Amino acid sequence: MAEDPKDTPELLPLRERLAAVVQTARAHAQDVDAEGRFPAEAVGALKRHRLLAPEPAPGGGLWTAPQIVAVAHALGQACASTGMIWAMHQGQIQAVARQPKTATAVQDFLDTAWETQPLVASLMSEVGAASPRESRAHCREDPDGDGAVTIDKNVSVSSYLQQADAGLLVARRSAEDAVTEQAVVLVLRKELTIAQWRDWQALGMRGTGSGGGRVRARTHRDRILEESFSEVSARVIMPLSNLGWAACWLGIAESAFVVAQDAFRRQQGRTAPDVLTAKTMRLGRASDTIDELTEQIHFLAEQYEQARGEASDALVRRSNALRLTAAARANDSVLDSFQVIGVDAYREPSASKWSLSRQIRDVLSARVMISEDRIRLGSGQLAQLPRTSGLQDALG
Known part of the structure; x- marks a missing residue:
C-alpha cells in the first residue's frame, strides 16, 4: 500500500508541484523499468504534493479534463509507468467524485481524500x-x-x-x-x-x-x-481514462522525439546527404504526429468540459476514436524517432545515451490496453444512430 502523505510541503501552484513530481519520476524511471517495480518514489511524491485527489472547493474541486491531460502528459514523458498509473487512478477517483448523489460512506471517503490522497x-x-x-x-x-x-x-x-x-x-x-x-x-x-x-x-x-x-x-x-456501471463508465470512466491514456502515450512519443532531436544534431556533420535527408523527413513526420495528437487530445478534453459531465453517444464515439488513434500514432512517432537515431536507439541505456528501449516497449502497450476490436465494435454500434455534422453550426 502506498505511503500516507507526510511532511507535506507548503502548497505551491499546480505547475510547480507537478514539476517536482516529474523530477522525481524521471530520476527513478530507468530503475523502475529495469527492476519491474512499482514507482514508489514518484507515487509518494504525488501524495506529498497532493496530486492524487484535488483540493475540496465549491462545486466539487474536481480535476478538469484539460488538467488530467496535462498531468498525464508530463508524467508520461518522465516515466510512462507513473503516467499510466496516474491516468488509471484518475478514471477511478473521478468516477466517485462525479457521482450525482453519494451515500454517507462514499461521501466520507471523498471528504478525507484531500488529506489522505488515496491511490484508487x-x-x-x-x-x-x-x-x-x-x-x-x-x-x-x-x-x-x-x-x-x-x-x-x-x-x-x-x-x-x-x-x-x-x-x-x-x-x-x-x-x-x-x-x-x-x-x-x-x-x-x-x-x-x-x-x-x-x-x-x-x-x-x-x-x-x-x-x-x-x-x-x-x-x-x-x-x-x-x-450503474454503464452510466458512470460512459459519462466519466472511459472518456477521462481515454484522455489520460492518450496523453501519457503522447508523452512517451515526445520523450523519444527529444532524444531523436539530440542525436540528429550530432549526426549532421558525419552523415551522408541522402541518409540525412531521409532522417530529416522522419524527424519532421514524428514532430507532425505529435502536433496532430496534441491538438486532438486538447480538443476532446475541452469538449468534455463543455458537456459538463453529460454522457452522449457522440462523445463516447470520439473518446473511443481518440484512444485508437493515439495508440497507433504514438507508436508511429516513436518508431520514426527510432529510425532517426539508428542503431544507437536499439541499444540498452547502459550502452547508449540515445537508447529508446524503454520508450518503444512502453508505447507498445497502447495497442493491447483493452481490445481494439471490441472498441471498434462498440463504436460501430453507436455509429448506427442518427448523427449531425458540426460543420453546419456556423450557419446558425
Whole structure:
C-alpha cells in the first residue's frame, strides 16, 4: 500500500508541484523499468504534493479534463509507468467524485481524500468476461442483515492493486440481477483479501504491476455508487481514462522525439546527404504526429468540459476514436524517432545515451490496453444512430 502523505510541503501552484513530481519520476524511471517495480518514489511524491485527489472547493474541486491531460502528459514523458498509473487512478477517483448523489460512506471517503490522497485501483475486469458489463460477480448479503456484503471475483487484470488504498469493483447488486445490471462498489484496501495473484512480467509498462488473481471484498452496501456501471463508465470512466491514456502515450512519443532531436544534431556533420535527408523527413513526420495528437487530445478534453459531465453517444464515439488513434500514432512517432537515431536507439541505456528501449516497449502497450476490436465494435454500434455534422453550426 502506498505511503500516507507526510511532511507535506507548503502548497505551491499546480505547475510547480507537478514539476517536482516529474523530477522525481524521471530520476527513478530507468530503475523502475529495469527492476519491474512499482514507482514508489514518484507515487509518494504525488501524495506529498497532493496530486492524487484535488483540493475540496465549491462545486466539487474536481480535476478538469484539460488538467488530467496535462498531468498525464508530463508524467508520461518522465516515466510512462507513473503516467499510466496516474491516468488509471484518475478514471477511478473521478468516477466517485462525479457521482450525482453519494451515500454517507462514499461521501466520507471523498471528504478525507484531500488529506489522505488515496491511490484508487480498478477491479473491473474478470476472467471469462468479455467486458465488465458481463461480470458474474455479485454481492452476497451477510446473514445478520446490517448491510454488510461479500463479493468474490477472479480479476483478470488490476494495475497497482497491491499498493492501492482503495479500488472500484464491478459486480451485480445480487445474484438475481441480470448480468447486464452491473453496479460499481468502492472497496477499501483493508477490506480486500487477495489470493493466487499472478505477477506482472511484461515487455513494457513494467512499473504498473498489472497482475491478476482472486479477490474477496467484505464491505457494505453503502459503498455502492449511485450510478450503474454503464452510466458512470460512459459519462466519466472511459472518456477521462481515454484522455489520460492518450496523453501519457503522447508523452512517451515526445520523450523519444527529444532524444531523436539530440542525436540528429550530432549526426549532421558525419552523415551522408541522402541518409540525412531521409532522417530529416522522419524527424519532421514524428514532430507532425505529435502536433496532430496534441491538438486532438486538447480538443476532446475541452469538449468534455463543455458537456459538463453529460454522457452522449457522440462523445463516447470520439473518446473511443481518440484512444485508437493515439495508440497507433504514438507508436508511429516513436518508431520514426527510432529510425532517426539508428542503431544507437536499439541499444540498452547502459550502452547508449540515445537508447529508446524503454520508450518503444512502453508505447507498445497502447495497442493491447483493452481490445481494439471490441472498441471498434462498440463504436460501430453507436455509429448506427442518427448523427449531425458540426460543420453546419456556423450557419446558425
